[in-house]
Amino acid sequence: MTKIKTIYIDMDGVIADFVKRFEELSPLTITELGKLPTEEKEAAKMEAIKAGLFATMPLMPDAATLYEGLMKIEHEHGVELKILTAVGSNESELVAEEKEEWVRRLFCREIEFCHVVKSHSKADYATEETILIDDRTKSTEPFLAAGGKVVLHTSAKTTLEAISKMI
Numbered sequence: 433m434t435k436i437k438t439i440y441i442d443m444d445g446v447i448a449d450f451v452k453r454f455e456e457l458s459p460l461t462i463t464e465l466g467k468l469p470t471e472e473k474e475a476a477k478m479e480a481i482k483a484g485l486f487a488t489m490p491l492m493p494d495a496a497t498l499y500e501g502l503m504k505i506e507h508e509h510g511v512e513l514k515i516l517t518a519v520g521s522n523e524s525e526l527v528a529e530e531k532e533e534w535v536r537r538l539f540c541r542e543i544e545f546c547h548v549v550k551s552h553s554k555a556d557y558a559t560e561e562t563i564l565i566d567d568r569t570k571s572t573e574p575f576l577a578a579g580g581k582v583v584l585h586t587s588a589k590t591t592l593e594a595i596s597k598m599i
Contacts, residue, residue, distance in 0.1 A: 436509070436581070436599050437561040439502060440516035440546070440554070443531060445567035446585045447498065448489040457483045474522060481523050486530035491538065498588035499539065502595075509599050514544040516564065518551040518571070555580070563598060565591055 444450035451462050457480045458465070465476055492498075506513050515535055519527040532545045548554055551571040554564060558580030565583045566572050572582040583594045 434560045436511055436563055438512045438514055438563070439505070439595065440514050440557060440562060440564045441502070442554075442564070442566040442568075442571065442585070443515060443517040443535070444489075445492070446565055447492055447495040448531075448534065449492050450485075450489055453485055453489040454480050457485055477520075478522055481527060484530070486527050487534055489534060494588035498591060501588065501592040505592075505595060505599060511599065512544070514546055516546045516548070516554050516557055518554070519547045519549060521549055524549055563595060565595075 441447060454465070455461055458476060460468075460476055465473055468476065502513055505511055515531075517531055519531065528547045531547065535543060535545055546557065548556065551566075551568060552574045554566070554571050555574035555578035558564070558575045558578035560579050560581075563581045563583060564572060564575045565585050566575070567585040569584065572584050576582045581598055583591050583598075585591050
């Protein structure tokens with residue numbers, strides 16, 4: 433079995449509650465947003481981004497449990513934890529800056545922050561020595577196809593159980 437050296441952690445939907453914050457800032461629900469024509473969808477996203485969406489996302493309900501469990505794995509197995517998040521094509525530099533600031537503020541430690549424009553590009557980080565924790569198959573499937581290992585995140589408990597079997 434190949435030793436895992438790096439665990440990449442997605443932000444939105446894993447540790448940061450994007451949906452909750454978007455719906456606080458927008459008159460739309462995420463479901464309604466998804467039904468809009470592209471131009472209207474992009475305008476609604478831009479409005480939320482400019483209102484500080486990514487700088488002010490709350491933690492997911494079990495994010496602290498997940499992070500504490502991952503830190504224990506990091507310490508016991510010498511695995512490096514890194515953030516790997518998509519920033520999209522709208523105001524991508526601003527989104528990257530706000531997401532990185534969010535990580536620094538909430539986790540109070542140095543952790544490498546990696547970002548890509550589109551979710552499928554997370555596969556560029558895949559090796560047989562890496563695991564990606566992500567809540568969306570549009571990220572996990574390309575990562576797996578590129579040779580990495582994946583955990584489709586649904587809860588801290590199931591994610592930590594899955595990772596403990598991979599290490």
